[in-house]
Amino acid sequence: xxxxxxxxxxxxxxxxxxxxxxxxxxxxxxxxxxxxxxxxxxxxxxxxxxxxxxxxxxxxxxxxxxxxxxxxxxxxxxxxxxxxxxxxxxxxxxxxxxxxxxxxxxxxxxxxxxxxxxxxxxxxxxxxxxxxxxxxxxxxxxxxxxxxxxxxxxxxxxxxxxxxxxxxxxxxxxxxxxxxxxxxxxxxxxxxxxxxxxxxxxxxxxxxxxxxxxxxxxxxxxxxxxxxxxxxxxxxxxxxxxxxxxxxxxxxxxxxxxxxxxxxxxxxxxxxxxxxxxxxxxxxxxxxxxxxxxxxxxxxxxxxxxxxxxxxxxxxxxxxxxxxxxxxxxxxxxxxxxxxxxxxxxxxxxxxxxxxxxxxxxxxxxxxxxxxxxxxxxxxxxxxxxxxxxxxxxxxxxxxxxxxxxxxxxxxxxxxxxxxxxxxxxxxxxxxxxxxxxxxxxxxxxxxxxxxxxxxxxxxxxxxxxxxxxxxxxxxxxxxxxxxxxxxxxxxxxxxxxxxxxxxxxxxxxxxxxxxxxxxxxxxxxxxxxxxxxxxxxxxxxxxxxxxxxxxxxxxxxxxxxxxxxxxxxxxxxxxxxxxxxxxxxxxxxxxxxxxxxxxxxxxxxxxxxxxxxxxxxxxxxxxxxxxxxxxxxxxxxxxxxxxxxxxxxxxxxxxxxxxxxxxxxxx
Amino acid sequence: xxxxxxxxxxxxxxxxxxxxxxxxxxxxxxxxxxxxxxxxxxxxxxxxxxxxxxxxxxxxxxxxxxxxxxxxxxxxxxxxxxxxxxxxxxxxxxxxxxxxxxxxxxxxxxxxxxxxxxxxxxxxxxxxxxxxxxxxxxxxxxxxxxxxxxxxxxxxxxxxxxxxxxxxxxxxx
Numbered sequence: 001x002x003x004x005x006x007x008x009x010x011x012x013x014x015x016x017x018x019x020x021x022x023x024x025x026x027x028x029x030x031x032x033x034x035x036x037x038x039x040x041x042x043x044x045x046x047x048x049x050x051x052x053x054x055x056x057x058x059x060x061x062x063x064x065x066x067x068x069x070x071x072x073x074x075x076x077x078x079x080x081x082x083x084x085x086x087x088x089x090x091x092x093x094x095x096x097x098x099x100x101x102x103x104x105x106x107x108x109x110x111x112x113x114x115x116x117x118x119x120x121x122x123x124x125x126x127x128x129x130x131x132x133x134x135x136x137x138x139x140x141x142x143x144x145x146x147x148x149x150x151x152x153x154x155x156x157x158x159x160x161x162x163x164x165x166x167x168x169x170x171x172x173x174x175x176x177x178x179x180x181x182x183x184x185x186x187x188x189x190x191x192x193x194x195x196x197x198x199x200x201x202x203x204x205x206x207x208x209x210x211x212x213x214x215x216x217x218x219x220x221x222x223x224x225x226x227x228x229x230x231x232x233x234x235x236x237x238x239x240x241x242x243x244x245x246x247x248x249x250x251x252x253x254x255x256x257x258x259x260x261x262x263x264x265x266x267x268x269x270x271x272x273x274x275x276x277x278x279x280x281x282x283x284x285x286x287x288x289x290x291x292x293x294x295x296x297x298x299x300x301x302x303x304x305x306x307x308x309x310x311x312x313x314x315x316x317x318x319x320x321x322x323x324x325x326x327x328x329x330x331x332x333x334x335x336x337x338x339x340x341x342x343x344x345x346x347x348x349x350x351x352x353x354x355x356x357x358x359x360x361x362x363x364x365x366x367x368x369x370x371x372x373x374x375x376x377x378x379x380x381x382x383x384x385x386x387x388x389x390x391x392x393x394x395x396x397x398x399x400x401x402x403x404x405x406x407x408x409x410x411x412x413x414x415x416x417x418x419x420x421x422x423x424x425x426x427x428x429x430x431x432x433x434x435x436x437x438x439x440x441x442x443x444x445x446x447x448x449x450x451x452x453x454x455x456x457x458x459x460x461x462x463x464x465x466x467x468x469x470x471x472x473x474x475x476x477x478x479x480x481x482x483x484x485x486x487x488x489x490x491x492x493x494x495x496x497x498x499x500x501x502x503x504x505x506x507x508x509x510x511x512x513x514x515x516x517x518x519x520x521x522x523x524x525x526x527x528x529x530x531x532x533x534x535x536x537x538x539x540x541x542x543x544x545x546x547x548x549x550x551x552x553x554x555x556x557x558x559x560x561x562x563x564x565x566x567x568x569x570x571x572x573x574x575x576x577x578x579x580x581x582x583x584x585x586x587x588x589x590x591x592x593x594x595x596x597x598x599x600x601x602x603x604x605x606x607x608x609x610x611x612x613x614x615x616x617x618x619x620x621x622x623x624x625x626x627x628x629x630x631x632x633x634x635x636x637x638x639x640x641x642x643x644x645x646x647x648x649x650x651x652x653x654x655x656x657x658x659x660x661x662x663x664x665x666x667x668x
Numbered sequence: 669x670x671x672x673x674x675x676x677x678x679x680x681x682x683x684x685x686x687x688x689x690x691x692x693x694x695x696x697x698x699x700x701x702x703x704x705x706x707x708x709x710x711x712x713x714x715x716x717x718x719x720x721x722x723x724x725x726x727x728x729x730x731x732x733x734x735x736x737x738x739x740x741x742x743x744x745x746x747x748x749x750x751x752x753x754x755x756x757x758x759x760x761x762x763x764x765x766x767x768x769x770x771x772x773x774x775x776x777x778x779x780x781x782x783x784x785x786x787x788x789x790x791x792x793x794x795x796x797x798x799x800x801x802x803x804x805x806x807x808x809x810x811x812x813x814x815x816x817x818x819x820x821x822x823x824x825x826x827x828x829x830x831x832x833x834x835x836x837x838x839x840x841x
Contacts, residue, residue, distance in 0.1 A: 531722050584724035624723065626771065628742040628824065629733055631725025637733060637740050645721040645735040 012061050013110040014276050019050045019057075020106065024099050024351055026050070031092045039160065041085035041153035048077045054102065065118040066105050069098050072126035083131045085153035091129045096351075097122055146170070146220055149203045154222075157200050158247060161224035168200070168247035169225060173236050174218040184237040186219055192235035197225035222246070279377055282337050289331055296323055335376070335517060342373040342420050342427070345380045349391060353416060356395040363402050363413040364395050370420040375427055376517035379494060383429075383514060386489040389482040390431045390510050391416060398435030398508050408505065410434065426496070427516055432509035438462070438502045459500040463487040490514060521621050523648060525640060526610040528592055529581030534619060534638055534648045535596060541605070542597040543613055544570070546577065568595075568607070580608040583658055584633065584649075598651050606655055621648050632657055691787040694808075696815060697764055697780030699746045700755070703815045704777070705784070705808070710820055712765045712772070714780050717743075717757065727825065734763065734774060741765060743774045749823060750803070768820050775823065784815070791817065 026043050033040040055070035073095055080087045087095075101122055105115035150158075158168050173189050186202070193199055200222040209216040225232060233240040300320055307313045350366055357364040375383075399405075399414030406412050411434075419430045443461055444451040452458040462483040490496045496514035515521075515538070523534035524543075551568045566577040577595055581587055592609035599605055619638040624630055633654035637645040693708035713736075720732030720743045729748040733740050743763060747755050755778055762781075763774035791806040794816070805819040 586722065586724070622740055624733070624740065626742050626773070628730050628744070628773070629723045629726040631723065633725055634723055637721065637723075637735075639735060645733045645740050647721060647723055649724075 009061065009109060009112070010278065012057055013106055016054055016057050016066075016106045017103075018276075019054050020099060020103055021347060023047060023050050023054070024096070024103075025347070027092055027096055027099065028350055028354065030087055031089070034087060034089065034092065039085040039153070039156050041081070041157045044077060044081050044085050044087070044153060048074060048081065051077060061109070063105060063109060063115055065115050066102050068118045068123060069102050069105075069126070072123060073098050076126055076129045076131075079129070079131050081151060081153045083152065084156045086131065088131065091131060094122070094125045094129055098126055143170075143220075146203055146222070150201060150222075154201050157198075158222070158224065161198060161200070162247045166198070166224045166226050167245060169197075169223050169229070169232065170244045170246050171221050171223065171232055171236050171238060171242060172205075172218050173221060173238070174213045174215070176214045179237060182237060189219075189221070189236050193221070193223065193232070196227040196231055196235055197223040199223055277337070279338065282334060286331070286334050289327065289334060292327060296320065296327065338377045338517070339374040340377050340380050342370040342375060342380075343368070345375070345384060346370060346387070346418060349387070349418070352388065353391060353395060356392060360396060361401065362395065362399050364399055365413050365415050366391075367415060367417040370418065373420045373422050373427060374516075375514075379427075379514060379517060382489060382494055383512075386486040386512070387418075387429070387431070389486050390512075391418075393482070394431065394433035394435065394508070398433035398437075400436050404436075422516065423513075426513050429512040429514075430509055431512070432507060434507040437504040437506060437508055438500075439504075455500045455502060458502070459483075459498065462500070463498075486510075521638075521648070522616065522618050523638070524596070524616050525614040525646070526580070526594075526596070527612045527614055528579075528610040529584065529586035531581075531586060532614065532640075532646055533580070534640070534646050535651060536635075536648070537616060539598055539651050540596045541599050544568075544595050544597055544607070546593055546595050546609060551577065566609075570597075570605070573605075575605045575607050577607040577609050578658065580610050583608065583654060596651070598655070608651060608654075619648070691785045694784050694786050694815070694817065695764060695780065696782040696784055697762065697775075697777035699750065699777050700752045703813060704746070705786075705815050705817045706764065706766055706775075706820060707817075708783060710766050710768050712767050715763050715765060715774075716759075717761045717763045717776060719757070729825075731776060736765060736774075739772065741772050741774045743776050744823065745776045746823075747776075747778075766820055771824070773824055786815075 026047050030040045030043050030047070033043070051070050051073045055067055055074065058064075058066035058070060076091060076095060080091065101119060108115040162168055173184070173186060175184075175186055179185070190199065190202070203220040203222070204217060205220055206217050207213050221236070223232065229240045229243040232243050303313050303316050303320065306316075346368055349368070353364055353366040394416045395414075399416070400408070400410075402412040405414060415434050417430075417432045419432075421428050438458060440451050440458055443458065447461045447464055449461055452461055463486070465484040487498055490498045490512050494514045496512060499511040499513075500508070501511070502508040522537040524537055524540060525532060525534050527533075546566075546568055551566050553566055567574045568577055569575075575597070579587070579592055580596075581592070592611045594611070594613055595607040595609045596613075597605055597607050617640065619640060621636040621638050623636040624634055633650055634647055635650040635653075636648050638648050640646050694705040695708050695711045695714070696703055696705045697714075698704070715734075715736065717734075720734045722732045723730070723742075726732070726742070729745055731743050731745045731748075733742050735741075745754075747753070758778075760779040762777050762779055764777055764780055765772065765774045767773075786808050790808050790810075792809060794804040794807050803818055803822045804816045806817045808815040808817060
């Protein structure tokens with residue numbers, strides 16, 4: 001029973017969230033239309049439908065606060081529809097606030113907390129939204145019966161459609177058994193018309209049964225179209241003479257096809273093929289696949305034994321090769337299931353930017369150019385907070401107030417632009433603004449450091465933990481709030497890179513490069529201290545042979561410090577070498593001859609010596625979460641194909657922890 | 669019923685609630701010649717053991733992790749945990765894979781091959797001054813031997829217990 005309820009809750013949350021996201025983006029669309037003085041009747045009707053659905057869903061699971069909010073949102077939307085499809089700025093503001101309130105309550109349900117009551121102030125604001133009174137409309141030359149069925153927003157839609165160069169036509173479709181046999185039902189007629197015309201309204205009309213109306217029921221279809229009567233008649237299965245002109249186009253046909261119709265068509269198409277799946281289910285499947293890989297390895301060993309006993313194993317061997325390929329393909333397919341479109345990840349940013357711009361009184365336009373880039377769900381979730389910080393900083397600190405921009409000869413509306421492309425197995429994200437640029441002096445003053453010369457040095461200062469922009473830096477246009485978090489997410493959390501380009505008065509660009517997926521990591525496998533380890537290739541700059549003559553023993557770091565420490569010369573610089581086994585607490589007898597060169601966050605090099613480098617391969621890393629085995633130097637384990645767990649090391653974290661130990665010893 | 673003792677036992681049985689009277693299944697395993705047990709509902713499976721993958725920085729009584737059907741599970745060496753000298757791995761060596769509150773650990777034992785039905789009345793509180801006292805929840809005294817029922821949470825170790833790294837810090841200070 002309990003389990004059922006939980007499953008039901010998950011379904012509710014998933015569906016309600018999806019509808020709500022659509023509500024928010026439609027409200028923004030309506031707002032844009034309103035600013036341009038246009039009406040958006042189609043969007044309004046879709047909004048009503050969505051809000052109504054959210055209300056119904058919430059009533060089903062008994063979330064009263066959402067029901068209350070959605071009910072009032074619906075009332076406002078209906079009022080707007082009656083007023084001819086017009087919403088004013090104040091109404092949109094209140095509706096957005098209500099949508100946010102619903103969103104936070106859906107979150108509560110998701111986290112199994114009981115949602116807070118609907119804020120009374122918000123309910124009152126929804127009740128008191130004032131919309132312009134319905135305008136008097138020009139009489140349409142319509143059959144009075146039909147005219148009485150048309151709402152104001154539909155009349156506006158007709159009017160605007162004809163202003164946009166289309167004809168309004170009426171065509172009647174009378175369903176019958178014969179028609180159905182020919183493939184004409186009201187549904188197929190709607191489908192066929194969808195590509196030819198904008199269907200404004202379908203009005204069912206009863207009339208006495210006759211030869212033309214055998215069932216005593218026909219549908220009057222009111223369409224906006226620029227197709228010919230013949231095409232329309234063909235789609236409905238009637239004579240072209242039966243297509244009746246209602247309104248002529250009233251302006252030169254300069255306007256393009258209504259984009260929204262196209263959008264809707266795309267959406268409808270896309271939705272048909274989509275399936276919402278909990279990530280956990282995909283991960284379960286991936287884990288089970290891991291079990292299959294282990295079993296395969298066992299079978300191979302068994303075949304070895306059969307062969308050793310003199311059996312003929314050729315056919316088995318070739319079957320096992322097929323299995324290996326099939327397992328690889330299956331793994332790739334499952335990992336593709338985990339990919340989400342970047343566009344969906346960024347869906348919420350327009351709302352965020354709108355809110356930030358409003359709060360800061362600036363004018364900001366957000367441009368997204370992410371194409372069809374996809375990334376792993378886990379990467380997306382980890383990356384999003386970093387993106388949020390960067391966009392927030394761009395609006396708060398980068399973009400200037402309108403008057404300042406005008407004085408500087410810039411467009412009064414600032415632009416924040418996010419571009420994303422896939423390169424190799426990485427995603428590159430560029431977050432740029434055309435603002436004032438980062439103030440080097442202010443940042444340096446705040447960090448108590450000399451002014452940085454290069455952008456890289458500036459970035460290093462910005463990413464210092466604890467550097468905030470409160471106070472001085474904030475007002476003098478510095479930037480840095482949360483940059484240490486951004487750095488942590490991108491560099492430590494995702495093994496990516498972070499770069500900065502900034503020019504005073506011109507703007508700032510942050511470049512994030514992160515792997516498409518963290519589930520798959522390209523690793524070097526190494527042996528040392530009798531153990532095998534995997535190290536992500538991305539942190540290793542180079543594998544070097546330690547020739548005896550280049551290596552000197554380092555000075556012991558103090559009392560009883562067992563860690564061997566050597567130095568070797570590389571391009572005129574001394575690089576410290578730690579024995580990986582020593583560093584991990586599994587000392588080896590002889591100094592290891594190969595070294596993995598690692599560049600740390602601050603650009604300094606450090607090397608780890610290993611006995612052997614075994615190879616390189618792509619693996620799936622599972623995090624080690626149990627506190628018994630959790631350790632900063634270990635990012636997880638992986639199965640290299642032998643059914644055993646192999647530790648994946650985080651050499652950057654290992655370096656930090658070695659330094660911490662050494663620092664403490666020196667202090668002691 | 670010629671002596672008083674069984675009559676006394678019978679009286680006890682009458683007093684105890686019925687549900688507690690139901691015998692429960694226990695998985696029995698040996699470490700250093702002593703028999704230990706865990707309630708069967710805390711045990712997922714028993715597996716033969718041929719070594720674990722060492723995890724740097726893990727607790728000192730954890731010998732590493734093993735992979736079981738795609739799951740990665742830490743292995744607690746019960747000999748180390750109980751302060752016994754290390755034993756040799758044999759064909760008899762087993763890991764008892766236990767799960768409680770969603771957390772899964774494997775306990776390395778010298779051997780494990782028995783499941784026993786034990787009535788609640790057969791449990792006695794652990795005697796003091798026993799090395800494993802902290803790990804033992806109760807003692808089952810059978811005719812020919814003694815079985816110590818382990819407290820799984822205590823064996824796994826509390827989260828608040830200092831990790832080796834933190835202990836090192838404490839020494840440094």
